[in-house]
Amino acid sequence: MIQDVVWDISIALMGSLAAVFAGVAAGAEVPLTNYGPAIASAYRLRIWLFALAIVVLVGVNYRALGALPYIANPAEQSGLAMKRADATGQQWSWTVQPNSFVVGQTVEFYVTSKDVNHGFGLYDPHMHLVAQTQAMPGFTNVLRYTFAQPGTYQVLCLEYCGLGHHIMNTQINVAAR
Amino acid sequence: MTSIEAIGSRSRISATAAVRAYLVVCGIVLLLMMLLGLTMRLAQAQWIDVEPNLFYVIMTMHGAGMVGIAGLGGAAVMWHFVRRYIPVSTGIFIANLVFFLIGAVLILGAGFIGGFAGAWTFLYPLPDHSGGLWSANGAAAYMAGLLVIGVGFLLLHLDIARGIISVYGGLGSGLGVKQAFGFAPEKDGPPPAVAASTMAAISNIIGIVVGAVVLVLSLVNLYVPSFTFNTLVAKNLIYYFGHTFINVTIYMAVIAVYEILPVYTHRAWKTNRAFYLAWVLSTLMVLTVYPHHLLMDFAMPTWILVAGQIISWLSGLPVLLVTAFGTLTNVYRSGLKWDAAAGLVFIGVAGWAIGVIPAIADGTIPVNSVMHNTQWVPGHFHTYLLLGMMAMMLGFMTYLAGPKSPSRLAPLGVWLYLIGGTIFVLAFLAAGSASVPRRYAVHLPAWLPYDRAGSIGASLVVAGALILIVRFLVSLRSPIDATP
Numbered sequence: 001m002i003q004d005v006v007w008d009i010s011i012a013l014m015g016s017l018a019a020v021f022a023g024v025a026a027g028a029e030v031p032l033t034n035y036g037p038a039i040a041s042a043y044r045l046r047i048w049l050f051a052l053a054i055v056v057l058v059g060v061n062y063r064a065l066g067a068l069p070y071i072a073n074p075a076e077q078s079g080l081a082m083k084r085a086d087a088t089g090q091q092w093s094w095t096v097q098p099n100s101f102v103v104g105q106t107v108e109f110y111v112t113s114k115d116v117n118h119g120f121g122l123y124d125p126h127m128h129l130v131a132q133t134q135a136m137p138g139f140t141n142v143l144r145y146t147f148a149q150p151g152t153y154q155v156l157c158l159e160y161c162g163l164g165h166h167i168m169n170t171q172i173n174v175a176a177r
Numbered sequence: 178m179t180s181i182e183a184i185g186s187r188s189r190i191s192a193t194a195a196v197r198a199y200l201v202v203c204g205i206v207l208l209l210m211m212l213l214g215l216t217m218r219l220a221q222a223q224w225i226d227v228e229p230n231l232f233y234v235i236m237t238m239h240g241a242g243m244v245g246i247a248g249l250g251g252a253a254v255m256w257h258f259v260r261r262y263i264p265v266s267t268g269i270f271i272a273n274l275v276f277f278l279i280g281a282v283l284i285l286g287a288g289f290i291g292g293f294a295g296a297w298t299f300l301y302p303l304p305d306h307s308g309g310l311w312s313a314n315g316a317a318a319y320m321a322g323l324l325v326i327g328v329g330f331l332l333l334h335l336d337i338a339r340g341i342i343s344v345y346g347g348l349g350s351g352l353g354v355k356q357a358f359g360f361a362p363e364k365d366g367p368p369p370a371v372a373a374s375t376m377a378a379i380s381n382i383i384g385i386v387v388g389a390v391v392l393v394l395s396l397v398n399l400y401v402p403s404f405t406f407n408t409l410v411a412k413n414l415i416y417y418f419g420h421t422f423i424n425v426t427i428y429m430a431v432i433a434v435y436e437i438l439p440v441y442t443h444r445a446w447k448t449n450r451a452f453y454l455a456w457v458l459s460t461l462m463v464l465t466v467y468p469h470h471l472l473m474d475f476a477m478p479t480w481i482l483v484a485g486q487i488i489s490w491l492s493g494l495p496v497l498l499v500t501a502f503g504t505l506t507n508v509y510r511s512g513l514k515w516d517a518a519a520g521l522v523f524i525g526v527a528g529w530a531i532g533v534i535p536a537i538a539d540g541t542i543p544v545n546s547v548m549h550n551t552q553w554v555p556g557h558f559h560t561y562l563l564l565g566m567m568a569m570m571l572g573f574m575t576y577l578a579g580p581k582s583p584s585r586l587a588p589l590g591v592w593l594y595l596i597g598g599t600i601f602v603l604a605f606l607a608a609g610s611a612s613v614p615r616r617y618a619v620h621l622p623a624w625l626p627y628d629r630a631g632s633i634g635a636s637l638v639v640a641g642a643l644i645l646i647v648r649f650l651v652s653l654r655s656p657i658d659a660t661p
Contacts, residue, residue, distance in 0.1 A: 006548065007610035018527065025520075029515065031510060038510070053497070064543050067543045069542065071475070091308050119549075128611075129547045136412075136476065140476075160296045162308045166229065166614075
């Protein structure tokens with residue numbers, strides 16, 4: 001799960017940074033008589049940190065930008081064989097047709113809304129968010145997803161849409177091959 | 178005596194009283210909004226019963242109120258310090274507070290009388306689609322309240338921009354553009370408070386005008402439903418305004434760090450080329466990074482979303498490598514004696530820097546696909562707003578309270594705030610990584626442990642903030658001249 005990786009890396013980096021702040025705070029009351037050399041080495045360290053940050057920035061962005069969820073050419077335009085499903089949000093329910101698929105099937109959801117902004121959030125049978133796109137009046141966003149496991153998926157609303165936001169969900173059934 | 182000092186002398190008492198008035202409003206509203214936030218977490222934890230319609234009203238008020246007082250608190254910090262360097266109008270500063278209070282009354286009336294629950298982001302066309310929960314007048318009162326508050330801030334930033342131009346000759350000079358690119362000696366650059374105030378003025382003047390455009394369009398739509406406009410354009414305008422305004426609150430509040438920490442460490446804040454370059458780049462990035470709110474709007478031009486991701490990553494560099502690094506080097510073995518004020522502004526920088534990490538993660542498109550609008554989002558923004566910006570503002574408040582006010586409880590307040598805040602944001606982040614959606618009045622049983630941990634953390638934060646704010650309010654009994 002991407003979420004687990006992000007959590008682990010974030011907590012490690014956040015914890016490391018917190019430790020640096022805590023360490024500096026803990027030693028702050030003991031004065032350093034010769035501050036000059038210390039500050040000079042700190043600024044040298046910053047140059048290396050800057051270089052490291054640029055390397056990480058370029059590397060992660062290069063990798064991430066190679067896995068964009070945006071569909072330049074939906075299957076219907078490009079001639080690919082994929083299942084199409086129409087998903088429409090309306091305060092406070094979803095209509096998804098068809099809503100039964102099989103494992104391994106790649107589906108393109110044509111997502112829109114009849115009234116306000118909604119968020120089409122696709123949750124797997126273990127209630128992990130696996131994909132999403134916004135549902136907007138006047139626009140159709142195409143979300144492509146390949147079902148990896150059998151069971152009952154849920155579509156939850158992920159954009160606040162009023163009083164019934166939390167009850168706006170529907171089910172998608174995915175059968176084993 | 179320079180002309181600036183002369184202006185400062187003439188208005189010193191009333192100006193200090195005005196800053197105190199700002200902080201009184203900030204302290205009281207902050208506590209009330211924290212209680213609303215705690216109410217939401219307790220309701221999600223199923224420890225108290227709150228009807229969904231009331232929950233969403235509370236959510237809207239909490240969001241608008243917190244953003245508002247973040248702006249007000251940041252403005253108090255900025256104005257208090259920047260008037261040491263430029264001439265500013267106390268009248269306009271007070272006018273901003275009056276506009277804020279009028280707007281706050283309209284917004285509270287819209288929520289608790291009119292039932293408006295369209296979230297603080299009033300995402301068009303939701304205000305006109307209440308599902309029977311609120312009236313057009315309720316929604317209009319909310320948006321009129323935002324407009325009135327925006328007018329006050331616009332006046333304040335324009336006045337500060339005028340003051341900067343009168344002393345430095347232009348906003349570019351106030352920002353230190355020449356120093357950033359090596360066209361002028363670093364020693365001739367503006368002080369940090371001026372550079373930060375210039376950035377805030379440039380960003381917020383543009384952001385508030387954009388916000389006013391979409392607010393007026395939405396108001397017309399409320400009463401003339403046949404008048405509609407493009408929902409995606411509206412979303413761009415709203416997030417441009419919203420992102421800029423809330424982001425700038427941190428850049429205003431960080432002036433407290435530049436001005437207060439050196440008093441303790443006896444080390445001047447180092448303003449070198451990297452410092453000015455960071456402020457120039459931060460200005461550009463605050464004005465262009467907002468598309469990271471729209472990464473799941475597939476209808477957006479892809480290049481804008483790609484730029485949003487890259488700028489999100491880049492915008493973390495000045496925070497981490499200049500402000501956080503500068504704070505650490507300023508404090509490192511300086512011999513300072515920690516007290517509540519120094520501790521809070523230091524925590525503020527740490528919270529800001531640490532919060533950048535989960536924020537950048539969320540600004541990465543494949544991550545955003547599975548974490549956008551989960552509780553990861555309130556997790557990261559509470560890290561740099563609650564533990565960052567608000568800690569700086571509370572540090573400023575504590576600093577102004579001075580050493581004469583009762584301070585035995587202040588360290589307890591700081592620790593409660595820090596420990597509670599850490600539990601609170603970690604509960605949000607953990608829930609987000611477990612795919613718990615944000616802005617849900619009712620939670621599934623599997624999500625309750627996160628909500629309950631968050632409720633405990635929030636309770637501690639409220640207790641800590643209560644101590645610090647009461648200490649400040651008690652300090653107001655002392656004469657104005659006793660304050661720093």
